Amino acid sequence: MKDDLRLRDDILDELNFEPSVDASNIAVTAKDGVVTLRGHVTNYAQKLAAERAAWRVAGVKAIAQDIEVRLPGDKKLSDEDIAKRALDILDWDVLVPSDRLHVKVATGWITLTGEVPWNYQRVAAETAVRKLSGITGVSNNIMVEPHVQAGDVRKNIVDALKRHAEVEADRIKVEIHANGVVAIDGRVDDWEERQAVERAAWSAPGVRTVENRVRIA
Incomplete structure (x- = not known):
């Protein structure tokens, strides 16, 4: 097994290599393959990209994600504005049955609820809204209601x-x-x-x- 110090250094190198992440305010600790990411970034997309980068490193078994999203002053939007943008982007996405979904926003955090027939629609809805600027996180509480009861x-x-x-x-x-x-x-x-x-x-x-x-x- 890769030792903890080597694993931490490899993750830091991968974070610095990832162009979509500003790793200057991210700290990494590792213990027996369990990695903790701490610090802050300026948008939710960077938080997700940092976690994906860490998972790419050999030896990572689990990740504790403690990175905070701190939006710059000029990027902050009201919850009402974020909710409207979320509804619009869901309407535009052909993979998402937007009429089955509900959106709630609290302090920049989007919560999705509703029911869809397939999991790919659930994933597509989350993927669409997490691209929005001004958000601090996404909770995907959409349920999958299968249209087939398959015995096999x-x-x-x-x-x-x-x-x-x-x-x-x-x-x-x-x-x-x-x-x-x-x-x-x-x-x-x-x-x-x-x-x-x-x-x-x-x-x-x-x-x-x-x-x-x-x-x-």
Whole structure:
């Protein structure tokens, strides 16, 4: 295992290498593969980019995200303005059934609620609003209401895992519970592989919730 000091330095190098992040006010600590990011950035997009950059570094098993968004004075918007912009951008996005969604904004933090048929629509809604300037964070509370009740959900997921070259499907256990809840467990080598497993689970029709218990080892 990479030692803590080396891991911290590698993450700092990756943050400084990432052009979309001003890492001058970000501090990093590492302990046994658990990384904590602290400090502040000037927008929410930088906060997300910093976390993605940290995940790219080999040896990272978990991240505690404590970066604060401190908006410059000229970038601050009223909650009413942010809410209007969020509704507009959701209306413009062809992947999002905006008539099914609700937007709430409090001190710059957007909360999305509602129900959609597919998880990709849920993800698309969050992706759309987190691009907005003046926001401090996004909570995606949109529920997925499956339009199909598939009896072979588990087979669909296992088949999808086998199609992913980066995933060793025999190391992953899939359990199907009531109401479209899927639990995935097992062991993978890195974060990208863990994400591939979760994407495979979400891609099966009839899935409403994915409990990702897959460990990085």
